[in-house]
Amino acid sequence: MSDRTDNASVAAKAPHGISDVARAAGVSSRTLRHYDAIGLLPATAVGEGGLRRYDDGALVRLQRILLLRGLGLGLSEIARVLDGEQDDVAALRAHVTWLEQERDRLARQLAAVRTTITRIERGDDMTTHDTFDGFDQTRFRQEVEERWGADAWQRGQDWWSASDPAAKAAFQAEQRAIATDAAALAVSDDAPTSAAGTALARRQLAWLAQAPGPALTADRFRTLADMYVHDERFTQAYEWAGPGAARALRDAMHALADAGAV
Incomplete structure (x- = not known):
């Protein structure tokens, strides 16, 4: 009875199992265990059979880890960022701004490539504006x-x-x-x-x-x-x-x- 009670308490505190989190985030369970081992993403609780479980706060932290990893940061750098900035909402808003800018840039690139395909198929002449819209590496020039x-x-x-x-x-x-x-x-x-x-x-x-x-x-x-x-x-x-x-x-x-x- 006590085991069932303890397990129910763990599930209530941390409703997200490691397998579900790994699958949803597109990472392996091994990666999550590694993040736990190095203190980057500690499991909220450990359930029956030693399976790690995570609460909503851990999901937010993992989202931020993945965002920072997508920027090319190493795990030690990510840990420094997360430990130095405790306001998740403010940090995520900064990420939203950056992601929106990237979304707009990628949308322009996608449109440019589609235009290129259409022009090739039709035998139309290319234009420099349409071809390179969104590829402006010289935006600070x-x-x-x-x-x-x-x-x-x-x-x-x-x-x-x-x-x-x-x-x-x-x-x-x-x-x-x-x-x-x-x-x-x-x-x-x-x-x-x-x-x-x-x-x-x-x-x-x-x-x-x-x-x-x-x-x-x-x-x-x-x-x-x-x-x-x-x-x-x-x-x-x-x-x-x-x-x-x-x-x-x-x-x-x-x-x-x-x-x-x-």
Whole structure:
């Protein structure tokens, strides 16, 4: 009788079995057990036969894990994001904004590809606008050229094209790590001038300095910092890690420049 009572209590507390969760989320039960073992997604309870079970809060956490994993983050980075941002609703709203932008971009790409198929089948001429709508890799080009010269964009493109896959991966991983730390700073009590804020701004300075272009003066550093907040395209490069990440990074960068360290 006591076993049945205990099992009923477990099911009421955590109604979602590991097999059902794994199947619905498109991951394996082994993956969920691994997430449990490393503390990324602890099972809410353990039922009969040692089977892990999950409550609604665990489902929300798993959704966030999958969203962050889809952005290319490693498990250790994901853990830092989730541990640094406890407001699930605010974090998910930031994800919604990013996902809506991605949805719109993918919808445009889908329409462009369908148009291409139709034109090929009909023997119609191609147009550059219809063919490449949604593929705009140069969406920041105008800002870069207006601020730092006509050849600044091309130099950056040439540098990126010449970088090997490992260098590109490392560059992108550092940007994601900076975004994660910026999100953590946003929810902490640390000021932009704190040790954490200074370290964050110095990492951003070193990351930016990897790319060729005009010298990173204090004024240019501040301008870049402001763009992270005032231009939503740049903001989303950091806000996926948590609300306030772009603003926290901006403030830290300003503080570093004001201190004469740039």
